[in-house]
Structure formats: structure tokens, C-alpha cells
Amino acid sequence: xxxxxxxxxxxxxxxxxxAHMDELDELGHGWAEESVTDVAVHRGHPHVKVIKFNRRQExxxxxxxxxxxxxRSSSLCFGMLVQAKRLTRSPSSWRVDINHNDxxxxxxxxxxxxxxxxxxxxxxxTGGRVFRADLPCFHADQPDCLGCRRMAxxxxxxxxxxxxxxxxxxxDTAALVFSDALPLEDLVDPDRPAGPVRDLNLPEIPEGQLxxxxxxxxxxxxxxxxxxxxxxxxxxxxAFRAASAEPTFVPGExxxxxxxxxxxxxxxxxxxxxxxxxRRRPPKYVQELRRRPDVPDIDPGTSGYMVAAQxxxxxxxxxxxxxxxxxxxxxxxx
Numbered sequence: 001x002x003x004x005x006x007x008x009x010x011x012x013x014x015x016x017x018x019a020h021m022d023e024l025d026e027l028g029h030g031w032a033e034e035s036v037t038d039v040a041v042h043r044g045h046p047h048v049k050v051i052k053f054n055r056r057q058e059x060x061x062x063x064x065x066x067x068x069x070x071x072r073s074s075s076l077c078f079g080m081l082v083q084a085k086r087l088t089r090s091p092s093s094w095r096v097d098i099n100h101n102d103x104x105x106x107x108x109x110x111x112x113x114x115x116x117x118x119x120x121x122x123x124x125x126t127g128g129r130v131f132r133a134d135l136p137c138f139h140a141d142q143p144d145c146l147g148c149r150r151m152a153x154x155x156x157x158x159x160x161x162x163x164x165x166x167x168x169x170x171x172d173t174a175a176l177v178f179s180d181a182l183p184l185e186d187l188v189d190p191d192r193p194a195g196p197v198r199d200l201n202l203p204e205i206p207e208g209q210l211x212x213x214x215x216x217x218x219x220x221x222x223x224x225x226x227x228x229x230x231x232x233x234x235x236x237x238x239a240f241r242a243a244s245a246e247p248t249f250v251p252g253e254x255x256x257x258x259x260x261x262x263x264x265x266x267x268x269x270x271x272x273x274x275x276x277x278x279r280r281r282p283p284k285y286v287q288e289l290r291r292r293p294d295v296p297d298i299d300p301g302t303s304g305y306m307v308a309a310q311x312x313x314x315x316x317x318x319x320x321x322x323x324x325x326x327x328x329x330x331x332x333x334x
Contacts, residue, residue: 003190009044010185016040018152022128033084036125051289052328053317067330068286069221075281078221079118083109087126095170112324117252118277120158124177154181159266160235187224194226199233201260204245210256220334229274236264250276285318
């Protein structure tokens with residue numbers, strides 16, 4: 001497997017999402033983030049494996065997906081909890097609303113990520129070229145700009161969008177998505193390395209794994225984690241509060257046992273929030289799901305499974321995910 005093959009998997013996901021959103025917008029029907037996820041995410045097969053759980057009667061439609069980035073050559077991995085959202089527009093502004101149910105949805109996302117010991121992210125569907133026809137280019141300012149196309153699926157952490165959700169309006173949230181979110185494909189593009197992370201706490205971080213992670217080139221799940229951490233670190237630079245490099249422990253089986261305590265203007269240490277997802281080995285339930293038979297290949301001309309092969313039955317929710325609004329797990333093998 002090459003890095004380009006993994007990138008091609010995510011390009012297929014984005015192109016399927018674009019086509020679905022464009023088709024519905026052209027018809028004037030509009031679209032919902034849940035339907036876009038259902039149509040697009042399976043297109044990454046076989047490098048992106050989606051395991052949906054049997055939906056409980058009381059489960060919320062469109063629950064979060066737990067992503068695990070897995071290294072084919074080692075046990076290192078990176079997990080993240082992703083909630084899908086969509087960009088909307090009014091006659092005068094673009095909007096992304098994370099304040100649903102008076103902020104309870106945001107706080108529930110952070111609570112779940114804390115329980116799972118992974119960072120919380122939003123996967124923002126910003127629409128295709130039809131929906132964003134009036135939005136200026138943020139990149140090359142050229143027709144059919146690749147940067148604009150890739151931003152159809154953009155990833156951004158919950159910390160970036162609102163350490164205090166009540167202070168972030170939907171219009172301001174949309175502006176943050178436009179400026180700070182990372183296109184999903186950029187997370188795995190070998191031609192877009194994260195590069196050194198010159199975090200505010202770097203001068204106080206001693207020699208060792210964490211410092212090497214920040215300054216040296218990475219690959220696979222570690223590179224994905226580094227790109228996400230870099231975006232949060234750069235956002236942290238906008239805070240006025242002084243950095244605090246006092247060490248704090250990371251729970252579970254992390255790769256980095258101690259990280260700076262510095263919360264900045266976030267709810268907690270941003271080092272711990274992001275890097276707790278970097279593990280020495282996947283959780284047991286991930287290993288079990290990984291051994292499940294692959295779903296059959298998807299016919300590019302359809303939106304479902306080939307009639308010749310039925311998908312395996314959906315598995316029960318792992319006990320570790322009990323009580324959480326998790327619709328399924330996405331396993332990305334790199």
C-alpha cells in the first residue's frame with residue numbers, strides 16, 4: 001500500500017460527497033449531513049473500513065463516528081471522535097451551528113471524547129461547487145480550485161470551535177471553519193507534511209518522544225495526529241494567557257506519558273486532549289472489529305452494495321461504547 005492509495009481513497013469519499021450534495025442542490029432539495037455520510041464514507045474501501053452498529057430504538061439519528069487510524073507496520077494508532085455538521089447560509093451570512101440544544105450537543109461531544117480518551121472533532125460538510133458558488137476562493141483563486149474542492153469535507157477540533165460554546169456564534173464558527181479547518185484529504189496527503197510544530201511550550205519540553213514528535217517528520221497515524229495538533233497549537237497562539245509547561249499525565253495507554261498542562265483558552269490541556277488519542281496499541285474492541293470480514297466492494301455506479309454480495313450483519317455495539325451516541329467505527333489502515 002502506498003500513501004497515494006490512501007489519499008485516493010479519501011478523494012473518492014470527497015468526490016462522492018460532492019456529487020451527492022451538488023445533485024440535491026441542483027434539484028433544490030437540500031441535503032443533510034447524515035445522508036452525505038451514508039453515501040460517501042464507504043467509497044474509501046478497502047483502506048477505509050466502516051463498521052456501523054445496530055441502531056437502538058432510542059439512539060439519536062446521525063450519531064458520532066469513532067475514527068481509528070491504524071499503522072499497517074506497527075501497533076501505533078490514533079483515535080478521534082467525529083461529529084458531522086454542515087455549512088448553511090442565510091441571505092447575509094454563512095453559518096455552522098454547534099450550539100444545538102443550548103450547547104448540550106457540544107458538551108456531550110466533549111464528555112464522550114473524554115470517556116473514550118480521544119480528541120473531539122467536527123467533520124464539516126461545506127457543500128459542493130453548486131452550494132458554494134458565491135463563496136470566494138481561499139486558495140489559488142482559479143476555476144475549479146483543488147483546495148476549494150477538497151474543503152467540501154473539512155475537519156476541525158471542538159477545541160478550536162469553542163472552548164466556551166456560548167461565545168461563538170454560528171457566523172463566527174463558519175469563519176473559523178473557513179480559516180482553520182483541514183480538508184480531510186490533506187490529513188493523508190504525502191505532499192503536505194505538517195512540518196515542525198513551534199508550539200508556545202516547546203522551549204520547556206525536554207528531549208524525548210514528545211519533542212521529537214513535534215520537530216521531526218512523521219508518517220501514518222502519527223502524521224495525522226501531528227497535523228491536527230498543529231492546527232490546535234496555532235489556534236492556541238491567539239490566546240493572551242501565558243503558557244504553562246508543567247507536566248500532566250495522559251490516561252490510558254498513550255504514546256506520550258506526560259504533556260504540558262497548558263489549557264490556553266480551551267476547556268483543558270490541549271496537548272492532552274489531542275495527544276491522548278495517540279496510543280501504543282489499539283483498544284481491544286478495535287482489534288476485534290478489525291478482524292471482521294471486509295464489506296464487499298461497492299459498485300462505483302451505485303450508492304449501495306452490489307446485489308451479488310450482501311454486507312455482513314451489523315455488529316453489536318462494543319461494551320466500551322455503551323451509553324455513547326456512536327453510530328459506528330471508521331478504521332483507516334495506512
